Amino acid sequence: MATITPTRPADAVPAGAGPRKRARRSDDGITGYFFLSPWILGVLLLTLGPMATSLYLSFTDYDLFDTPRWIGLDNYARMFSDQRWLRSVGVTVLYVALAVPVKLAAALGVALLLNSKRKGQGLYRAAFYGPSLIGGSVSVAIVWKTMFSDDAAVDQVLRVFGIETGGWSGNPDFSLLMLVLLAAWQLGAPMVIFLAGLKQVPKELYEAAEVDGAGPWRRFASITLPMISPVIFFNLLMETIHSFQVFTSAYVVGGPNGQPAGTTLFYTVYLFDRGFGDYRMGYAAAMAWMLLLVVGLITALLFRSARGWVHYSGEKS
Amino acid sequence: MKRFRALVVPVVALLLAATTASCGGSGGGGEAEESGGPVTLRFSWWGNAERAALMQQALDLFHTKNPSITITPSFQEFEAYWQKVATETAGGNAPDVMQTDFAYLREYADRHALYDLKKQEGKNLDLGDLIEGLKGAGEIKGGLYGVPVGGNTWGYVYNPALYAQAGVAEPKLGWTWDDYRAGSKQITEKTGISGSANPVGTYYNLELQLLQEGRSLYTDDGKLGFDKARLASFLADGKKMADDRSTLPVEKAVQIKPKHPLESDLVAGAGAWDNFLDRYSKSTKAELKIAPSPSDNPKALGQYIKPALLLSVSQKSEHPAAAAKLVSFMINDPEVGKIFGANRGLPPTNAQRASAQLTGPLAAVAAYEDGLKDQLIKTPPAPPKGAGALEQAFIRITEELLYDRTTVDQAADQFFTEADETLGS
Numbered sequence: 001m002a003t004i005t006p007t008r009p010a011d012a013v014p015a016g017a018g019p020r021k022r023a024r025r026s027d028d029g030i031t032g033y034f035f036l037s038p039w040i041l042g043v044l045l046l047t048l049g050p051m052a053t054s055l056y057l058s059f060t061d062y063d064l065f066d067t068p069r070w071i072g073l074d075n076y077a078r079m080f081s082d083q084r085w086l087r088s089v090g091v092t093v094l095y096v097a098l099a100v101p102v103k104l105a106a107a108l109g110v111a112l113l114l115n116s117k118r119k120g121q122g123l124y125r126a127a128f129y130g131p132s133l134i135g136g137s138v139s140v141a142i143v144w145k146t147m148f149s150d151d152a153a154v155d156q157v158l159r160v161f162g163i164e165t166g167g168w169s170g171n172p173d174f175s176l177l178m179l180v181l182l183a184a185w186q187l188g189a190p191m192v193i194f195l196a197g198l199k200q201v202p203k204e205l206y207e208a209a210e211v212d213g214a215g216p217w218r219r220f221a222s223i224t225l226p227m228i229s230p231v232i233f234f235n236l237l238m239e240t241i242h243s244f245q246v247f248t249s250a251y252v253v254g255g256p257n258g259q260p261a262g263t264t265l266f267y268t269v270y271l272f273d274r275g276f277g278d279y280r281m282g283y284a285a286a287m288a289w290m291l292l293l294v295v296g297l298i299t300a301l302l303f304r305s306a307r308g309w310v311h312y313s314g315e316k317s
Numbered sequence: 318m319k320r321f322r323a324l325v326v327p328v329v330a331l332l333l334a335a336t337t338a339s340c341g342g343s344g345g346g347g348e349a350e351e352s353g354g355p356v357t358l359r360f361s362w363w364g365n366a367e368r369a370a371l372m373q374q375a376l377d378l379f380h381t382k383n384p385s386i387t388i389t390p391s392f393q394e395f396e397a398y399w400q401k402v403a404t405e406t407a408g409g410n411a412p413d414v415m416q417t418d419f420a421y422l423r424e425y426a427d428r429h430a431l432y433d434l435k436k437q438e439g440k441n442l443d444l445g446d447l448i449e450g451l452k453g454a455g456e457i458k459g460g461l462y463g464v465p466v467g468g469n470t471w472g473y474v475y476n477p478a479l480y481a482q483a484g485v486a487e488p489k490l491g492w493t494w495d496d497y498r499a500g501s502k503q504i505t506e507k508t509g510i511s512g513s514a515n516p517v518g519t520y521y522n523l524e525l526q527l528l529q530e531g532r533s534l535y536t537d538d539g540k541l542g543f544d545k546a547r548l549a550s551f552l553a554d555g556k557k558m559a560d561d562r563s564t565l566p567v568e569k570a571v572q573i574k575p576k577h578p579l580e581s582d583l584v585a586g587a588g589a590w591d592n593f594l595d596r597y598s599k600s601t602k603a604e605l606k607i608a609p610s611p612s613d614n615p616k617a618l619g620q621y622i623k624p625a626l627l628l629s630v631s632q633k634s635e636h637p638a639a640a641a642k643l644v645s646f647m648i649n650d651p652e653v654g655k656i657f658g659a660n661r662g663l664p665p666t667n668a669q670r671a672s673a674q675l676t677g678p679l680a681a682v683a684a685y686e687d688g689l690k691d692q693l694i695k696t697p698p699a700p701p702k703g704a705g706a707l708e709q710a711f712i713r714i715t716e717e718l719l720y721d722r723t724t725v726d727q728a729a730d731q732f733f734t735e736a737d738e739t740l741g742s
Contacts, residue, residue, distance in 0.1 A: 065406065083731075257709065260571045
C-alpha cells in the first residue's frame with residue numbers, strides 16, 4: 001500500500017546515515033556527515049535560514065528598502081480587517097472545496113477505466129498522465145485562458161448546445177470554474193496512484209462478492225472504496241495541500257488583481273502582489289506563515305478524520 | 318509538505334537574500350577615481366526583444382566612442398523588471414544605470430536609492446538640448462534623479478472610418494466631454510461597435526479632468542489632490558456610459574488584456590498616450606488617427622509632456638561619472654535618435670528629434686505634438702511614493718465597479734482607504 005514517506009524526505013536520511021560498526025564510530029560519523037553536507041547545508045541555508053528570516057520579517061514592517069521595523073503581531077492582526085485578504089481566503093477555500101473533489105473523482109474514474117486489460121492501454125495512460133507533467137506551466141495557463149475566451153473553442157462548442165456565456169475568462173461567474181477544470185485536467189499524478197492502489201485489491205474479493213450476487217455498484221462501494229481508502233487519503237491530503245497553493249495558473253489567468261473583479265484573487269496571488277507589487281514584504285511573510293499554520297491545521301484534521309474511514313490491510317479495528 | 322515547501326522556499330530564500338545582502342554591501346561610492354581606467358557598468362531596462370536589439374546597437378556605438386567603458390546590459394518585461402530592481406536595490410546590488418518610470422521615480426529617490434545627477438550636469442551630462450516640455454522632468458526637491466529618454470502626451474486615438482460610418486464629426490481641438498459622450502453613444506448605436514473604451518478604467522483620464530479644472534492628481538506634499546465627491550462623480554460618469562453601452566463592456570475589455578481594445582477593433586476610440594498610436598496601428602488593419610483630449614474648458618486642455626521613460630543612476634554606483642556619460646549619450650547622440658526612432662516615445666532632445674526618421678504613425682505623433690506645443694501645460698511633479706501601487710488599486714476598483722460588484726460610493730470609499738494606506742506610509 002502507498003506510504004506517506006514521500007511527504008517527509010527528512011525520514012529517509014537518518015536511515016542511511018546510522019553507523020553500524022561501533023569500533024569505528026567516530027570515523028564513520030565524520031564520513032557520514034561529510035557525505036551529508038550538501039544536504040545539511042541546503043537545509044540550513046536554503047530552508048531553515050530563510051524560514052527563520054521570514055518568520056522574523058513577519059513581525060516587522062519591511063518594505064524592501066528601509067530597515068525592518070519591529071511591529072509585533074500587527075501584520076497578523078491587520079489581515080482580519082483587510083478586505084482583499086478576506087476575499088483571497090474566500091476564493092481559495094471555495095477553490096479547494098471545488099477543485100479537490102472534482103479532481104479526485106475524475107482521477108479515480110479514469111483510473112477505474114484504465115485498470116482493465118485492453119489494447120493500447122499504455123497509450124491511454126500516457127495520454128491521461130501527460131497534462132500533469134506540463135499542466136503547471138505558464139504556457140498551458142495561457143492556452144487555457146485563450147480557449148475559454150470570447151468566441152474561442154469552448155464558447156463555440158457551448159453555442160452548439162445553445163448556451164451563451166460570452167467567454168469564461170471575462171465572466172466573474174465562470175472564472176473560478178475555469179481554473180477548477182484546469183486543475184481537474186491535470187489528474188495524472190493522483191490517477192497513477194489510484195491505479196497502483198486498484199491493482200492491489202485482491203481479485204478473490206470481487207469473485208466472492210459476485211458469487212454472493214453483488215452488482216458492480218455494490219462491489220465498488222463495499223470492496224474497492226474501502227480497500228483503496230489509504231490511497232484516497234494520501235491523494236486527498238496531497239491535493240488539498242497542493243490546491244491551497246495554486247499560483248501559476250491563477251496568476252496567468254487573473255493577473256495580480258485576480259481578474260475578473262477579484263474572483264481569481266487566490267491567497268498566493270495576493271501574497272505575491274503584497275510583497276512584490278506593494279513592497280510590503282513583512283505583511284507577505286506574515287501571510288505565508290498564516291497559510292502554513294492553516295494548511296498544517298487542516299492536515300492534522302484530515303489525519304484525525306482518517307482514523308474513521310481509512311482501512312489498512314492487516315489492521316483489525 | 319514537500320510541495321508546500323517548494324512554494325515557500327523560493328519566497329523565503331528571496332527574503333533572506335535580500336536581507337543578508339543589504340547588511341553586507343554599503344558601497345563606498347568612490348567618486349575620486351574615474352581617471353579614464355577601464356570601467357564596467359551594469360545597465361537594466363524593461364522592454365521586449367525588438368527594443369533589446371535597438372539597445373544593443375546603441376550600446377555598441379557607445380563602446381566604440383568610449384572604449385574604456387564596457388556595458389553589461391539586462392532587460393525584463395515591465396512587471397518583472399520592477400520586481401527584480403526592487404530586490405536588487407534592497408540588496409544593495411542595483412544596476413549602475415537603470416530605466417525608471419515616472420510613477421516609480423519618487424519611490425526610489427525618496428529612499429535614497431538614486432544618485433543626484435545634478436553633480437554631473439555640465440561635466441559628463443549635457444541637458445541643454447532637451448525639448449522645452451521635458452526640461453526639469455526628473456527633478457525632485459532640487460535634485461535630479463532621472464533624465465527622460467522620451468516623452469509623450471495624452472490624446473484621443475480613434476478610428477476615423479467608424480466615425481464616418483456613424484455620421485459623427487471626428488474629434489478635434491475644442492471638442493467637449495459632451496461631444497465625446499454623445500459621439501460614443503451614437504457610434505455604438507449606428508455601427509454596433511463600442512464608441513469608446515471606458516474612460517473610468519484609466520487613471521490618466523481622471524488626472525486629465527483634474528488638470529483641466531486646475532487641480533491635480535497629487536498635491537506637492539504627496540497627498541491626493543481631489544476629494545471623494547470628485548472621484549465619485551468621475552466614477553458615476555463612467556458607470557453611466559457603461560450602462561448606456563456607449564463604452565466597451567468590461568468583460569470584453571478584461572479578457573483581451575494586456576491587448577488594447579483598439580488593437581482588436583473592439584472600439585472606435587480611446588484616451589491613450591500618443592506614442593501608442595504606433596503600436597496600435599501595427600496590430601490593426603484600421604487606419605488610426607490621434608486628436609487632442611476633449612475638454613469643457615477651452616483654455617485648458619490638461620495635457621502635458623510626460624517623461625515616458627527615464628534613465629537613473631544608482632546611489633551605490635561606483636562609477637557615477639561613466640554612468641552620467643552613458644545617460645548623456647543616450648539622450649544627445651543623433652545616431653541614437655536614428656536607431657530608436659520613437660520606440661521609447663518621441664526622442665527627448667532637438668538633435669535626436671531631427672535625426673530620428675519618423676514615418677507613418679510616428680510622423681503623425683510628431684505632428685500631433687508639434688501642433689499642441691502652445692496648449693501643453695507644465696509637467697506635474699513626479700508622483701509620490703506608492704503612486705504605482707495606487708494606480709493598480711484604481712484599475713482594480715473601477716473594474717469591480719463596472720462588474721457591478723460595488724457601487725460608486727463604495728468604490729470611492731475603497732479608493733480613499735487604500736490611498737491612505739499606500740500614500741500614508
